[in-house]
Amino acid sequence: MVSPESRRASALDIDPSRVPAHVGCVMDGNGRWAERRGLPRTEGHAAGEEALFDTVEGALEIGVRWLTVYAFSTENWRRPPDEVRFLMGFNEGLLVRRRDELHAKGVRIRFAGRRDWRVPRRVLRRMDESAALTEGNRRMTLTMAFNYGGRAEIVDAVRSLVEEGIPAKSVDEKAIASHLYFPDMPDPDVVVRTSGEYRISNFLLWQLAYSELVFTDVLWPDFRRGDLFAAIREFQARDRRYGGVRSPSPRGSTGSAAEVPRAGHSLAASDGSDGSDGSDGKAAARGRHGSAPAEARPRRAATRGARRPGRQRGLSGGDSDGRS
Numbered sequence: 153m154v155s156p157e158s159r160r161a162s163a164l165d166i167d168p169s170r171v172p173a174h175v176g177c178v179m180d181g182n183g184r185w186a187e188r189r190g191l192p193r194t195e196g197h198a199a200g201e202e203a204l205f206d207t208v209e210g211a212l213e214i215g216v217r218w219l220t221v222y223a224f225s226t227e228n229w230r231r232p233p234d235e236v237r238f239l240m241g242f243n244e245g246l247l248v249r250r251r252d253e254l255h256a257k258g259v260r261i262r263f264a265g266r267r268d269w270r271v272p273r274r275v276l277r278r279m280d281e282s283a284a285l286t287e288g289n290r291r292m293t294l295t296m297a298f299n300y301g302g303r304a305e306i307v308d309a310v311r312s313l314v315e316e317g318i319p320a321k322s323v324d325e326k327a328i329a330s331h332l333y334f335p336d337m338p339d340p341d342v343v344v345r346t347s348g349e350y351r352i353s354n355f356l357l358w359q360l361a362y363s364e365l366v367f368t369d370v371l372w373p374d375f376r377r378g379d380l381f382a383a384i385r386e387f388q389a390r391d392r393r394y395g396g397v398r399s400p401s402p403r404g405s406t407g408s409a410a411e412v413p414r415a416g417h418s419l420a421a422s423d424g425s426d427g428s429d430g431s432d433g434k435a436a437a438r439g440r441h442g443s444a445p446a447e448a449r450p451r452r453a454a455t456r457g458a459r460r461p462g463r464q465r466g467l468s469g470g471d472s473d474g475r476s
Contacts (some may be wrong), residue, residue, distance in 0.1 A: 163214050166381055170388050172341030174218035175380070176363065178355055179204070181371030182346030194238045199354050199373035201246060205253075208294060210259060210377025214384070218293050218338060219355060220264070226301035229270060243298070244275045251282040258291030264310070264333040265300035295337065302357030305333055308356075332358060339363060342387040344380070346372045362394050 179200060186196030204221065212221045224239060231239075247261075254261060261282045277300070309331035329335060339359040343352065348369040352360060368375075399400055467472040 161211075162378065163381060165385050166214055167388055168215065171215050172384060172387060174220070174338045174340045174359075174392040175216050175217070175384070176220045176222075176340040176343035176356060177207065178222045178343065178345040178353060179372045179375075180349055180353075181343060182373060184347065185371040185373045193235060194242075196240060196371075196373055197239060201250075203373050205250065206376045207380050208254070208259070208292075210380045212259070212292055213377065214381070216292060218295070218340075220337070220356070221298060222300070222353070223296045223298045224265075224300070225297075225298060225354060226266065227354065240272050241274055244272075245276050247278040247282045251285055254294065255289065256285045258289045259286060260289040260293045261286045262293060262295045262334065263298050264305070265296050265298045266304060268299065271299055293337070295334065297355065300355075302352075302354045302360075305356075306358055308333075329358070342366055342383065344368065344383045344410040346370050346375050346379075362392070363393065364390055368394050439450065 182196035182200050183193040184196070185199060186193050189195075208223075223243065229236060251261060263279045263283065267276060279296075306328070309328050310323075312331040313327060318327060322355055335372070337359075339361070340356060340363045342364040343355070343360060344366045345352070346368055346387065348367070352365070356363075364387050366386050368379060368383065370379050
């Protein structure tokens with residue numbers, strides 16, 4: 153738990169050699185922030201825009217390469233219709249307002265989740281435009297989990313395996329991982345949840361197997377880069393063993409995600425391959441919607457060959473599980 157004192161953390165408090173490669177964020181507390189001020193809940197969602205982009209700036213400042221934020225969950229459709237409509241329109245406008253700024257900073261924008269009939273076509277168009285505009289950027293990848301659910305992602309991956317005729321004996325962790333929305337995305341090193349709630353709310357369930365979890369009482373609209381730095385400082389103080397036993401070492405000598413393979417990957421695969429030439433049907437890089445092959449993952453101790461890209465190509469606003 154991040155203490156109030158640690159909120160004053162700055163980038164100077166962080167060990168630059170152990171900055172997490174991937175940070176996930178469950179943006180929670182917008183509605184409560186507004187209600188405490190006697191404002192409509194939608195005002196809390198609008199206030200979350202500044203929090204999001206200050207967090208992005210902080211992540212860029214310290215060298216985080218991947219940032220994934222939980223913008224709108226598959227459960228958020230249960231919200232009042234007026235609030236859902238506001239979130240759809242707000243996210244559309246946010247993309248139009250901010251995508252050029254993100255592009256100029258070298259940020260690649262991607263969207264993970266289901267593209268179903270509930271998402272307005274105009275929002276999907278803005279998402280596709282933003283992804284296409286920033287496709288070549290690599291300073292940081294900002295993934296918006298929109299109309300996203302961790303269980304839904306796993307179901308979609310298994311459905312893809314069935315559709316491809318993969319025999320049951322060939323279905324293992326590696327096969328499922330290769331059919332997730334973005335197989336090239338490294339597992340989060342640390343996930344931060346705001347608003348004092350202690351749960352992950354269906355966020356990246358497959359990928360969080362060995363992620364560190366950090367919780368803060370700060371409501372999302374009040375979250376700033378100092379809160380991000382405090383969470384990363386707490387992450388750096390932890391001892392990550394991945395189910396094994398590590399020889400005694402000074403407190404705070406933590407490893408990184410590079411020390412543990414993702415599900416189904418061997419640490420021996422140091423040449424960017426998984427032992428195959430990437431030409432078989434299971435590893436073929438073809439998305440359900442015919443998108444281009446995903447890029448190779450950044451070099452880490454465990455890397456993988458060409459994989460399927462994500463099925464979803466929204467944004468700030470909905471708290472993930474019905475609380476706000």
